[in-house]
Amino acid sequence: MINHKLLVTIVKKGLSQKVIKASKQAGAEGGTTIPGKGTGLAQKNFLGFCIEPEKEIILTLISKEVMNGALEAIARSAELDKTGNGIAFVIDVCQVIGIAHLTEACELSCSAGGCMSNTGYELIVTVVNKGNAEIVVDATKRAGAQGGTIIYGRGTGIHEQAKLFSIAIEPEKELVLTLIERARVQDVLSAIQEDVAINEPGRGISFVLPVEQTMGIKSHAAAQVVSECNGSE
Structure with missing residues (x-):
């Protein structure tokens, strides 16, 4: 649960x-x-x-x-x-990684199979410090994803206490959206943890959301066939 x-x-x-x-x-x-x-x-x-x-x-x-x-x-x-x-x-939320400081919560939420989507796809949302988004994208590609979308924002959390002249500074964040087949979710999460060390305090967080419908995406197998065909011409 x-x-x-x-x-x-x-x-x-x-x-x-x-x-x-x-x-x-x-x-x-x-x-x-x-x-x-x-x-x-x-x-x-x-x-x-x-x-x-x-x-x-x-x-x-x-x-x-x-x-x-x-x-x-x-x-x-x-x-x-x-x-x-x-x-x-x-x-x-289907799964969460990156909340290692909450032992009980991590045990509850890091287990596989938290919820099921109707499409066979799920959305991994990864929030990291500025400059780490490309590392996340590279990790997801290594685990079978075809890419990701990077969004820029700002964040506040228990590990972000920087101040300038007694004024709190909100650090810049990068969000990576990765739409991935459900069968590859665990591999992608493991790759993110390995490359970003996201379970260490202050490194970031990843969570998985169910996807009900998709449009405009090709299967990994179909994309691979197209790539091979283009390479053989």
Whole structure:
């Protein structure tokens, strides 16, 4: 049984620190913030042009025991009950590595077969310090993945306490998204652990999400056949 869930919060730009602070007070260890933009009911217009408001997406991996309290704390801090202020939702997590400092949680969540997707694919999300994303991608390729997508963000956590003139510094983060066949998930996680040492405190975290549908992907076998055919011409 997996002991963690992924809490996704989308709020207006500038509110992520407030959201993360509220979630920490409720028992979370931190979060990763990604910049974005959104369109919704609260759209504004300037001289007839639609303005797309800037957003911040906060990813918080959190234990089930404190999930409800964290949701309530975030809703209060960001006033999510008011239209246009943002949303929060929870996603199931199949597996987790990189939380070795939580012995009990790691034992619960690192076991294989946490949940099953309908497609035969799962999404591995890896959050590491800036400069380590390429190492993660190389590791996943070595384990059978065809590539990955790198997203840049910033994060706060229990191992990130750097300050400048008494002002907390949020270190830059890199997120790697790897869509992979379920049969290769364990190999990819093992490769990430081996190359990034992600189970060491402060190195990062990887978690696996179920995938319900896919479009635009070729099977590994088909890609290999195409490559061989192109090479023989």
